[in-house]
Amino acid sequence: xxxxYQRVRGMRDVLPGESERxxxxxxxxxxxxxxxGFREMRLPxxxxxxxxxxxxxxxxxxVEKEMYTFDDRKGKSLSLRPEGTAGCxxxxxxxxxxxxxxxxxxxxxxxxxxxxxxKGRTRQHTQIGGEVFGVSSPEVDAEILTxxxxxFRELGLxxxxxxxxxxxxxxxxxxxxxxxxxxxxxxHRDALDGDSRRRLxxxxxxxxxxxxxxxxxxxxxxxxPVDYLGPASxxxxxxxxxxxxxxxxDYRVNPHLVRGLDYYTDTVFEWVTEALGAQGxxxxxxxxDGLVERLGHRPVPGAGFGMGLERVVLLHETCNGRDYSRADxxxxxxxxxxxxxxxxxxxxxxxxxLRVLQHAGEGGLVSQFRHADRSGAxxxxxxxxxxxxxxxxxxxxxxxxxQPGRGEQKMLPVDELITTLKGAG
RNA sequence: GUGGAUGUAGCUCAGUGGUAGAGCCCCGGAUUGUGGAUCCGGUGGUCGCGGGUUCAAGCCCCGUCAUCCACCCCA
Numbered sequence: 464x465x466x467x468y469q470r471v472r473g474m475r476d477v478l479p480g481e482s483e484r485x486x487x488x489x490x491x492x493x494x495x496x497x498x499x500g501f502r503e504m505r506l507p508x509x510x511x512x513x514x515x516x517x518x519x520x521x522x523x524x525x526v527e528k529e530m531y532t533f534d535d536r537k538g539k540s541l542s543l544r545p546e547g548t549a550g551c552x553x554x555x556x557x558x559x560x561x562x563x564x565x566x567x568x569x570x571x572x573x574x575x576x577x578x579x580x581x582k583g584r585t586r587q588h589t590q591i592g593g594e595v596f597g598v599s600s601p602e603v604d605a606e607i608l609t610x611x612x613x614x615f616r617e618l619g620l621x622x623x624x625x626x627x628x629x630x631x632x633x634x635x636x637x638x639x640x641x642x643x644x645x646x647x648x649x650x651h652r653d654a655l656d657g658d659s660r661r662r663l664x665x666x667x668x669x670x671x672x673x674x675x676x677x678x679x680x681x682x683x684x685x686x687x688p689v690d691y692l693g694p695a696s697x698x699x700x701x702x703x704x705x706x707x708x709x710x711x712x713d714y715r716v717n718p719h720l721v722r723g724l725d726y727y728t729d730t731v732f733e734w735v736t737e738a739l740g741a742q743g744x745x746x747x748x749x750x751x752d753g754l755v756e757r758l759g760h761r762p763v764p765g766a767g768f769g770m771g772l773e774r775v776v777l778l779h780e781t782c783n784g785r786d787y788s789r790a791d792x793x794x795x796x797x798x799x800x801x802x803x804x805x806x807x808x809x810x811x812x813x814x815x816x817l818r819v820l821q822h823a824g825e826g827g828l829v830s831q832f833r834h835a836d837r838s839g840a841x842x843x844x845x846x847x848x849x850x851x852x853x854x855x856x857x858x859x860x861x862x863x864x865x866q867p868g869r870g871e872q873k874m875l876p877v878d879e880l881i882t883t884l885k886g887a888g
Numbered sequence: 889g890u891g892g893a894u895g896u897a898g899c900u901c902a903g904u905g906g907u908a909g910a911g912c913c914c915c916g917g918a919u920u921g922u923g924g925a926u927c928c929g930g931u932g933g934u935c936g937c938g939g940g941u942u943c944a945a946g947c948c949c950c951g952u953c954a955u956c957c958a959c960c961c962c963a
Contacts, residue, residue: 771963836923
């Protein structure tokens with residue numbers, strides 16, 4: 464008896480029954496992105512570590528203590544991507560996508576963060592992210608949010624999520640605010656929690672969204688970023704709010720909303736839910752006008768988002784508990800006619816788009832009908848001695864929920880079977 | 889990284905230091921060609937792993953791994 468292997472901590476298997484839901488959710492998101500003109504990027508999972516320390520920020524928790532970092536065989540430091548934007552920007556620069564173009568891009572795939580797993584949080588998680596480069600006006604911010612609003616609507620999750628919005632400002636106004644915040648907090652230093660005390664020197668904005676009650680009380684009267692916006696940032700924020708109002712996108716301004724990644728400027732947002740416990744952020748993002756320059760290209764503005772699919776799928780499940788069946792048609796046969804049944808199944812696949820599952824393995828007809836029922840199929844097709852003798856097959860309706868009696872059944876030629884099921888599908 | 893809870897059949901879980909259990913699932917039968925309901929029978933276990941205490945450990949002790957929840961962090 465060998466070792467019994469376990470999955471690595473924080474990693475998950477997605478099994479049949481869940482994978483269908485994943486496909487459905489991903490399908491909706493990707494479809495909406497396409498309808499807004501976003502095109503797919505397929506990006507590597509591994510990047511040079513420095514891309515993240517520089518792009519995301521050295522003092523962020525993400526790079527400070529959550530990255531999977533390792534040396535390759537020549538001693539170069541590489542990291543599994545903890546987020547998507549930095550790699551996307553790198554790819555855009557490297558492939559010349561930012562020259563006189565306004566690319567709208569999306570990507571999909573796993574991100575890795577070494578955190579303690581809990582509900583809605585795994586060490587490998589999946590994001591769909593989108594980025595728009597080259598436009599600094601708030602139209603782009605508004606369009607992204609309108610699009611995300613549509614995504615949640617089409618997923619049937621509008622009632623579950625709310626949009627929180629804030630502006631961090633940019634440039635000197637952001638620096639001025641930072642100073643003002645530190646000035647305000649410094650006298651209260653001893654009353655802050657330990658984490659916040661530490662952040663006072665490294666990343667004071669993060670103190671704004673602390674959950675520690677004592678800290679919250681102090682922060683409640685602290686100056687907010689919106690009070691320090693420069694004229695351009697103020698205009699941008701006002702413009703964005705006006706556009707959202709016109710588009711009918713509901714939002715709540717949360718003056719304490721900040722991001723844990725350093726590259727954000729001006730607009731930041733977060734779609735949050737109450738239904739997932741402590742991990743309430745389902746999708747978030749904002750504007751990052753300084754990032755492209757920080758990564759070595761001439762300045763190009765950008766805005767984007769990341770959506771945590773594990774959490775969206777979890778939400779989808781709480782709102783939509785239906786089972787995903789694996790078949791539409793279940794073909795059963797008497798032992799002598801399994802080959803013929805296979806041909807019937809194949810004809811059905813030729814003539815329709817239905818999922819046709821042929822009974823495999825042993826089992827009498829009783830057992831086969833039981834399998835047909837449990838497969839979730841709507842119809843059973845029977846290829847038995849009587850049917851073959853008449854060069855026909857039987858079609859039986861398995862789902863007649865209204866009446867408790869037996870399902871309807873009739874015998875018919877294969878071409879008629881196809882037209883019948885085509886019409887019913 | 890910190891704290892709490894939990895690991896027993898594929899799943900959900902009972903189990904007083906003294907023979908390893910139930911329900912669901914699965915398989916077969918009642919029904920040699922008709923599913924769902926009912927009834928009968930059956931398969932399935934290194935009790936997470938490693939030590940220790942004991943005549944005897946699923947149960948007590950220590951360690952360890954994992955899961956869950958919260959902190960933290962974020963999507």
